[in-house]
Amino acid sequence: MKRKAQLRQGDIVCLSIPFTGRKDSKEEKLALIVSSDRYNELNEDAIIVPLASVSKRGIGELDHVLTTKEAEFAGLRKPLVVRTGVILTVRRELLEKRGKLPSRTVKEIVLKIIKNVFSPDKRIA
Secondary structure, eight states: OOOOOOOOTTEEEEEEEEOTTSTTOEEEEEEEEOSOHHHHHHOSEEEEEEEEOOOTTOOOTTEEEOOHHHHHHHTOSSOOEEETTOOEEEEGGGEEEEEEOOHHHHHHHHHHHIIIIISOOTTOO
8 A cells, every 4th residue: 555645733635525326426625634743643543624615604613714824825725714613533545635734823723622622611620
Protein backbone atom coordinates (compact mmCIF):
# COMPACT_ATOMS: atom_id res chain seq x y z
CA MET A 1 0.00 0.00 0.00
CA LYS A 2 1.33 3.43 -0.97
CA ARG A 3 2.06 5.61 2.08
CA LYS A 4 0.46 9.05 1.99
CA ALA A 5 2.15 12.19 3.24
CA GLN A 6 1.70 12.80 6.95
CA LEU A 7 -1.34 14.93 7.69
CA ARG A 8 -0.91 17.55 10.39
CA GLN A 9 -3.04 19.67 12.68
CA GLY A 10 -4.21 22.73 10.76
CA ASP A 11 -4.29 21.03 7.36
CA ILE A 12 -7.33 21.71 5.19
CA VAL A 13 -8.37 18.39 3.69
CA CYS A 14 -10.90 17.07 1.25
CA LEU A 15 -13.00 14.16 2.46
CA SER A 16 -14.41 11.94 -0.28
CA ILE A 17 -17.66 10.34 0.83
CA PRO A 18 -18.73 7.39 -1.33
CA PHE A 19 -22.45 6.76 -1.69
CA THR A 20 -23.66 3.19 -1.63
CA GLY A 21 -25.93 2.11 -4.44
CA ARG A 22 -24.54 4.65 -6.88
CA LYS A 23 -21.69 3.65 -9.13
CA ASP A 24 -18.71 6.03 -9.02
CA SER A 25 -20.69 8.56 -7.00
CA LYS A 26 -18.81 10.61 -4.41
CA GLU A 27 -19.35 13.85 -2.60
CA GLU A 28 -16.34 15.88 -1.53
CA LYS A 29 -16.35 18.01 1.60
CA LEU A 30 -13.65 20.26 3.01
CA ALA A 31 -12.58 19.88 6.62
CA LEU A 32 -9.90 21.01 9.07
CA ILE A 33 -7.71 18.55 10.96
CA VAL A 34 -7.86 19.46 14.67
CA SER A 35 -6.22 16.37 16.15
CA SER A 36 -2.68 16.91 17.39
CA ASP A 37 0.30 15.81 15.34
CA ARG A 38 1.07 13.23 18.06
CA TYR A 39 -2.46 11.78 17.77
CA ASN A 40 -2.12 11.69 13.99
CA GLU A 41 1.21 9.80 14.24
CA LEU A 42 -0.21 7.16 16.58
CA ASN A 43 -3.57 6.54 14.88
CA GLU A 44 -4.92 5.62 11.49
CA ASP A 45 -7.66 8.18 12.03
CA ALA A 46 -7.73 11.98 12.22
CA ILE A 47 -10.15 14.21 14.09
CA ILE A 48 -11.71 16.81 11.81
CA VAL A 49 -14.29 19.57 11.82
CA PRO A 50 -16.16 20.48 8.63
CA LEU A 51 -15.82 23.69 6.65
CA ALA A 52 -18.95 25.13 5.10
CA SER A 53 -20.23 28.14 3.22
CA VAL A 54 -22.31 30.60 5.14
CA SER A 55 -25.80 29.25 4.56
CA LYS A 56 -29.35 30.31 5.23
CA ARG A 57 -28.82 28.78 8.65
CA GLY A 58 -26.33 31.55 9.27
CA ILE A 59 -23.40 31.56 11.61
CA GLY A 60 -23.86 29.77 14.92
CA GLU A 61 -22.30 30.56 18.28
CA LEU A 62 -19.93 27.59 17.93
CA ASP A 63 -18.84 28.51 14.40
CA HIS A 64 -15.54 30.20 13.53
CA VAL A 65 -15.61 32.40 10.43
CA LEU A 66 -12.36 32.45 8.47
CA THR A 67 -11.18 35.87 7.33
CA THR A 68 -10.39 36.55 3.68
CA LYS A 69 -6.69 36.63 4.59
CA GLU A 70 -6.88 33.23 6.37
CA ALA A 71 -8.78 31.72 3.44
CA GLU A 72 -6.21 33.02 0.93
CA PHE A 73 -3.34 31.66 3.08
CA ALA A 74 -5.01 28.22 3.00
CA GLY A 75 -5.62 28.36 -0.77
CA LEU A 76 -9.41 28.59 -0.42
CA ARG A 77 -11.41 30.54 -3.00
CA LYS A 78 -13.53 32.29 -0.38
CA PRO A 79 -13.85 32.56 3.39
CA LEU A 80 -15.68 29.63 4.95
CA VAL A 81 -17.13 28.77 8.32
CA VAL A 82 -15.45 26.18 10.55
CA ARG A 83 -18.23 24.20 12.27
CA THR A 84 -16.44 23.63 15.60
CA GLY A 85 -19.46 21.91 17.13
CA VAL A 86 -19.37 19.07 14.58
CA ILE A 87 -16.45 16.79 15.41
CA LEU A 88 -15.74 13.71 13.29
CA THR A 89 -13.17 10.94 13.39
CA VAL A 90 -12.26 9.58 9.95
CA ARG A 91 -9.66 7.31 8.40
CA ARG A 92 -6.71 9.36 7.17
CA GLU A 93 -6.71 7.37 3.92
CA LEU A 94 -9.99 9.12 3.02
CA LEU A 95 -8.39 12.56 3.35
CA GLU A 96 -6.45 14.54 0.77
CA LYS A 97 -4.56 17.68 1.77
CA ARG A 98 -5.69 20.88 0.06
CA GLY A 99 -4.07 23.61 2.15
CA LYS A 100 -3.13 24.75 5.64
CA LEU A 101 -4.42 27.44 7.99
CA PRO A 102 -2.09 29.80 9.86
CA SER A 103 -0.94 28.41 13.24
CA ARG A 104 -2.56 31.27 15.16
CA THR A 105 -5.93 30.53 13.56
CA VAL A 106 -5.66 26.80 14.30
CA LYS A 107 -4.86 27.55 17.94
CA GLU A 108 -7.95 29.82 18.21
CA ILE A 109 -10.15 27.10 16.71
CA VAL A 110 -8.79 24.30 18.92
CA LEU A 111 -9.19 26.45 22.05
CA LYS A 112 -12.75 27.26 21.00
CA ILE A 113 -13.52 23.55 20.64
CA ILE A 114 -12.01 22.77 24.06
CA LYS A 115 -13.93 25.63 25.72
CA ASN A 116 -17.31 24.99 24.10
CA VAL A 117 -17.33 21.22 23.65
CA PHE A 118 -15.02 19.61 26.20
CA SER A 119 -15.01 21.91 29.24
CA PRO A 120 -16.78 20.44 32.28
CA ASP A 121 -20.15 21.95 33.02
CA LYS A 122 -20.28 24.12 36.14
CA ARG A 123 -22.87 21.81 37.68
CA ILE A 124 -20.30 18.97 37.69
CA ALA A 125 -18.26 19.25 40.87
